[in-house]
Amino acid sequence: xxxxxxxxxxxxxxxxxxxxxxxxxxxxxxxxxxxxxxxxxxxxxxxxxxxxxxxxxxxxxxxxxxxxxxxxxxxxxxxxx
Amino acid sequence: xxxxxxxxxxxxxxxxxxxxxxxxxxxxxxxxxxxxxxxxxxxxxxxxxxxxxxxxxxxxxxxxxxxxxxxxxxxxxxxxxxxxxxxxxxxxxxxxxxxxxxxxxxxxxxxxxxxxxxxxxxxxxxxxxxxxxxxxxxxxxxxxxxxxxxxx
Numbered sequence: 001x002x003x004x005x006x007x008x009x010x011x012x013x014x015x016x017x018x019x020x021x022x023x024x025x026x027x028x029x030x031x032x033x034x035x036x037x038x039x040x041x042x043x044x045x046x047x048x049x050x051x052x053x054x055x056x057x058x059x060x061x062x063x064x065x066x067x068x069x070x071x072x073x074x075x076x077x078x079x080x081x
Numbered sequence: 082x083x084x085x086x087x088x089x090x091x092x093x094x095x096x097x098x099x100x101x102x103x104x105x106x107x108x109x110x111x112x113x114x115x116x117x118x119x120x121x122x123x124x125x126x127x128x129x130x131x132x133x134x135x136x137x138x139x140x141x142x143x144x145x146x147x148x149x150x151x152x153x154x155x156x157x158x159x160x161x162x163x164x165x166x167x168x169x170x171x172x173x174x175x176x177x178x179x180x181x182x183x184x185x186x187x188x189x190x191x192x193x194x195x196x197x198x199x200x201x202x203x204x205x206x207x208x209x210x211x212x213x214x215x216x217x218x219x220x221x222x223x224x225x226x227x228x229x230x231x232x233x
Contacts, residue, residue, distance in 0.1 A: 002199050003199035003200065006199055012214070014198050014204055014209065015198060015199050016196040016197065016198055016204055017196060017197050017198070017199075018196055022194075023192075023194040023196060024228065026192045026194065027184055027185060027192060027228065028181050028182065028183030028184045028185075029179075029181055029184060029228050030179065031178065031179055031230075032179070034230070035230075035231055036232065039231070041230050041231040042228040042229065042230060042231070043178045043179055043181060043228075043230075044228060044229055044230060045181070045184065045227075045228045046225060046226065046227050046228070047185065047191060047225070047226040048223060048224075048225050048226075049191050049210065049223050049224045049225075049226065050222070050223045051210060051220060051221060051222055051223055052190075052210075053190050053191050053193075053206065053207075053210050053224075054188065054189070054190055054191070055185055055186065055187050055188065055189055055190070055191050056187060056223070057187065058184070058185075058186060058187055060181055060184060061178075062176060062178065063175050063176045063178075064175050064176075064178060064230065065110070065116055065117065065171065065175045066116075066117045067113075069113055073225060077222075077223060077225075080222045080223040
């Protein structure tokens with residue numbers, strides 16, 4: 001399903017799948033039972049890493065309707081030069 | 082016998098309140114400017130509420146001229162339910178998130194991982210950090226990891 005979405009929308013970035021929520025847990029982002037059918041999902045979060053893999057910017061939203069806007073991320077990305 | 086008029090304000094107010102609720106997921110949630118603070122929906126509820134109140138006033142204040150003494154309270158309850166549940170959702174429900182105190186912080190190295198992409202090829206964080214998008218480009222200056230709720 002994600003593959004069709006990516007193709008139709010023309011996304012060039014990697015869309016990864018974490019079906020057992022392993023990485024979600026590793027990053028402590030698990031939101032138990034919050035999925036549509038009661039599945040465990042991730043709470044929304046964005047991490048900006050520099051080229052050595054160190055985290056330079058984190059957005060752990062307090063309201064899952066409110067996500068980081070592209071402009072905010074681009075602003076944070078400028079510091080990565 | 083006098084034909085009492087249809088109390089359109091009552092119904093218009095009610096419909097605006099319904100719209101105030103339903104338009105969020107289908108329309109206004111698609112744009113950050115109306116999603117983050119749902120002012121467009123608050124506006125719909127406000128206008129709907131005023132119209133409804135005017136209609137209610139007509140139904141009970143001008144009973145000879147307008148209908149709505151039965152429809153009014155029923156529609157009013159439904160409108161309040163719509164407004165109430167909307168406020169409950171946007172002021173409370175969507176903020177119920179786990180603390181995630183163990184999430185990696187600024188200055189820490191992001192935990193390594195390997196996950197399948199949409200073509201079932203394994204992709205590691207290490208490869209994302211080191212491999213350029215195309216052969217002519219330099220390695221990336223950084224990587225943005227976006228975790229979302231699975232469907233949006």
